[in-house]
Amino acid sequence: MDKIVFTVNGDEYTLSGSEVSPETTLNEFLRDHLHLFGTKAMCHEGGCGACVVAVAHTHPVSKEKEIFSVNSCLVHVLSCHQWEITTIEGLGNRRVGYHPLQARLAAFNGTQCGYCSPGWVMGMYSLYERAGRKLSAAEVERSFGGHVCRCTGYRPILDAFKSFAGDADPGLAARAARAPGLPDVEDLSRGCAPGDWCVIGAGAAAAAAAGVVALRGDRHRWYKAYTVKDVFTILAREGTSDCMLVAGNTGKGVFWTGAARVQVDIASVEELRECRRDANLCLGAAASLTEMMDQCKKWQTDSDFRYLEEFHQHLDLVAHVSVRNIGTIGGNLAMKNKHPEFPSDVFLLLDTVQATITVVNSLLEKKELSPADFLLEDLTGKLISKVELPPLGADNLVRTYKVMARAQNAVAVVNAGFLFRVDGAGEVRAATLAFGNICAGLQRARRAEEALRGRRLCADDALQAALRALAAELAPARGRLRVSDANLGPQVRLDVTVQRQRRGLDVRHELAGSFNMGAQYHYSLETQSCHCEPTERGLRLRSATQWPDRVQQAVAGVLRLRAADVQVETRHVGGAYGGKASRSALAACACALAAARLGRPARLALPLRDGLRALGKRGEFEATYSLGADAAGRLQRLDVEYYCDCGCSFNESPVGAVKMIVVLRSLYASDTFQLKGYSVRTDKPSNTWCRAPGTAEGTALMEHIMERIALATGRDPFEVRLANLAPAHDDMRDVVAAFRRDCDFDRRLLAVDRFNADNAWRKRALKATLMWYPVDAAGPFNVVVAAYHGDGSVALAHAGIEMGQGINTKAAQVCAHELGVPLDTVSVRGTDTFTSPNAMVTSGSSTSETVAFATMQACKELKRRLDPFRKDGMTWKCVVKEAYKAGVDLQASYTTHPSVDKLKPYSVYGACCLEVELDVLTGQHVVRRADIFEDTGFSLNPDIDVGQVEGAFVMGLGLWTSEHLVHEPASGRLLTDSSWLYKPPGAQDIPRDLRVAFRRNSRNAAGVLGSKATGEPALVLAVAVALALHHTILEARKEFGYVDDEWLHIQSPYTLETILNAISPKTEYFKLK
Ligand SMILES: Cc1cc2nc3c(=O)[nH]c(=O)nc-3n(C[C@H](O)[C@H](O)[C@H](O)COP(=O)(O)OP(=O)(O)OC[C@H]3O[C@@H](n4cnc5c(N)ncnc54)[C@H](O)[C@@H]3O)c2cc1C
Ligand code: FES
Ligand code: FES
16 A cells, blocks of 8 residues: 545545655644644644644554544654544634634633644543543643643633533533533534544555555655564565654654654554553553553552552653653653663653563564663664563552652653562562662662661661662762853943932841842744745735834845835734744744745744744843841841843843833832842843843842841741832732731741641742832834724724734724724734834733723724714614715724823732742642732723733743753753753643732723733732742751751752752651651
8 A cells, every 4th residue: 555544624635655754744734735724833842732633543453433632743644544633623613613612712711822722622622522521620630731821821721621521610610601602512513523533444454454554755765564574574675774663753752863764653553552461461562651541540450450550640740641642652662772861751660560571573583671671672673562560469569759840741850660579567578769860870779779678668767778878879970960051251231220328227137148030931832933925025024023013124124125115914923921022023034034035935933942042031130139127127228239141132131121120129118229230241042021021030039138038037028028118109008918818828827837847848838929010101002993884893903912912802892992882893903014003012011001092092083083973873883884975084093102192101019929838858849829919900801811910920930930941051052942841830830729819999090991901010929939939948958957047049940959959858867757
């Protein structure tokens, strides 16, 4: 057979191999060949979930049809033989109506920029259909580790999906029932229901009977084998050099060196997929990790296989659902064989129970290997055929661990598996201690295993003996390369100096120290991208930018064109957070250069890795300070020198930015402050703005200082803050009192103290932060409103960029309100540099309001023209028609500029109280609860504003915890340059209990319709997590005998390595009880 066949949304496609390159993924095929752009792509590594689609396929062994999700960026398109693929277009759309999952996600505000949404919907769709539409809320919660959303903060997405669960919280179910215009859940059958999947050709059995599929491209060969014998026949014919077996192809997401000349697809080899139980549990090497989990679940009640429950839990932490659905046991093991440094969890589990791994050679000879021997085996020209898990009686105890940077979908920082054979007296007869990622070469801690033999397992002397032996075994690992951030000859520029106006004399406490905030990558789901086509006079660009005007100027400058001949259009942007303010111009210029040179359209979508390596981020911030405070904690003087890492150029330095210095000097009385702000040039890429630039650093530093004073003076942290409050913010006193009451601060603080006294290896902390966030209007921004005489519909174009913050919704609301028409009369169009020339960048949270203001003015003008035609009882449509007949211009526009319209700056108050629990032994933490209070004025759309607050806050949590950018010291090269290594928070990292409250009866006199900005402020409050973790570290250190008289400086972000280093555990203090 020389072709493959598959369907996409019911349409059949055949490929002979020559149509695609050796590397073409299903994602590229969907987007570039079929032009199904609903399926997105971001990381191309299985790390973000933007590309997830649903697949139905007949299982080679059970012959039953099963439905599962896959990351289309990992799957090779030629692997899709006999697959029935459903993409988001196959579920529903505006034309045919939305699928209930899509509709509910929207109704629950689970979508902001929308770029991640198709992936989430397809993930949920596959999960729901696979489970026969019977899911529990807990299953839903755990199943989305492979999906990143940078906008929403996850809660609304999870709520939307959990509302489909059989045990959905009654509140969610009621909300789902109330959601307007939702299709009936019966409509879930649209798309395909489990029984409906159409069968392609004659099915899998017939395909296998037809024999090997052989496809030929220009430079490559692709084979699909159905038997082990087939595999070796192909290898004999093609040779083993530049030849690769392909099972799930998910290894591409971890180690990718390009496609081989010959690829042999083994996913449908029946012998390799078989799982059965005899004396052992035999799992075919091509069984997926999902199947391995299913087998663990199936046999864990068997008395000889109780340990499989532990395995199941561990496997649930391996990758995520879509990778596990097609990623195989054999693929994982082969990766470990080739890259011993890969901290494979699958290998670790097999090593723990001393499973047998069977390898077959070209003569079909089988070799049974122990895990240790397997690592030494040369796999060239061989096939891993199966693994066998041994029965372990009740005298065996198995425990496995995985410590990772975030709750799900992260490589193990350390993983471990322990097996103890214990006799009736509780003494260890034999022990297996397997480790991953401790140091190259150490898989088993044999000395520690020996040290445990003959000792009572649950006794302190056994623990101490094992720890001593482990320390000796790990000693060689201590010399392992540690990396730190690049610092290759910085250049320093003094940007800001503030002289103190007075010096207080009542100094009781003198403190000095330093404080830092790490860098952060924007990690927008849509990477930098641009499409450019030559026009008669110049170029037309569709750019994913926050600033079309900047793109226009940059492209015109690079290509020496007139600005008027460069048209830039932007419909909406898949997340930006400042990363597409100026940096999108770089991508646009590269794309425009190619289009201009070649005279034909060009498209550029910068891969995540290139973006991470080459483009700027939020720069690091470091401050040193000294201060004097009185007995009440009131600052008598504060001297600060702070430094911002600008990367290789000084542009966009937050030091120079007004907001930073304003924030440092605002909420707290600052007449005793002496400040010096420096911009530092380093060898990193030029840094740029990132959500809440300057304000994040300024607020964090001041909140840190307040916390330090509270600790030094032994005063209540709220009281210290209030003692330092600037008189201009007296308003905050009531806010703080109410907030303290509402979040039950005092009672919970006592409970935290009690918990810490009762628990040695888990520590809690409760910390609060306050915020004063300045918002300045910027401009110019223009708005054009047009009414159409045919049906009275209204179109609106504005100069702001919709990137998930809901600017289009707010503009439409204001327009409908001002014109007195229903909201659905108004459509909002994209932006372009012709209708909205010379516009300012959409950033700083204030654009929505500025555009809303301009919309009001434009609508007022349109109304003024229509008013003469209004008569009692006349519909809007008739008024428009009459005006049209009279020759009235039905298009009005308005350009606003703060200096023309006297738009006033204003501020946003906020407070946060956050409770964290630290696992002292692993350094991992959970945020148990976070209360956020924000003064949003009279919110134009509370649903949007809650989403903005939560999204910003969760991004802030990432900034202070898991998002760590690590550079190689010698070269400055970024080492954490992939979704595998750089970890923004996932769905399970958000606060377990997140409560957002807006100030009641608030109206912002300086804002549009009384509203306030919400996009950025909540991010700055998230420093509470760093303060809380700092406190848990101090509590933990007490357990190891440390007496911390001095403040402990801890370098942020609070990754688990940082936390454990700061705790510096002393092994002799480890006790079992
Ligand atoms: C986002 C992401 C997160 C991940 N997280 C984890 C994690 O937390 N823990 C962990 O352990 N792993 C993790 N992985 C790795 C994952 O488990 C492996 O990618 C997967 O198991 C590989 O299986 P595959 O079938 O896709 O292999 P493929 O990609 O098809 O193949 C990988 C290699 O194995 C070879 N190979 C495949 N099958 C065989 C066979 N039967 N005999 C001989 N050689 C074979 C191939 O030739 C290739 O060289 C993650 C992967 C991704 C993409
Ligand atoms: S693009 Fe496929 S997971 Fe990110
Ligand atoms: S809505 Fe999820 S990334 Fe924007």
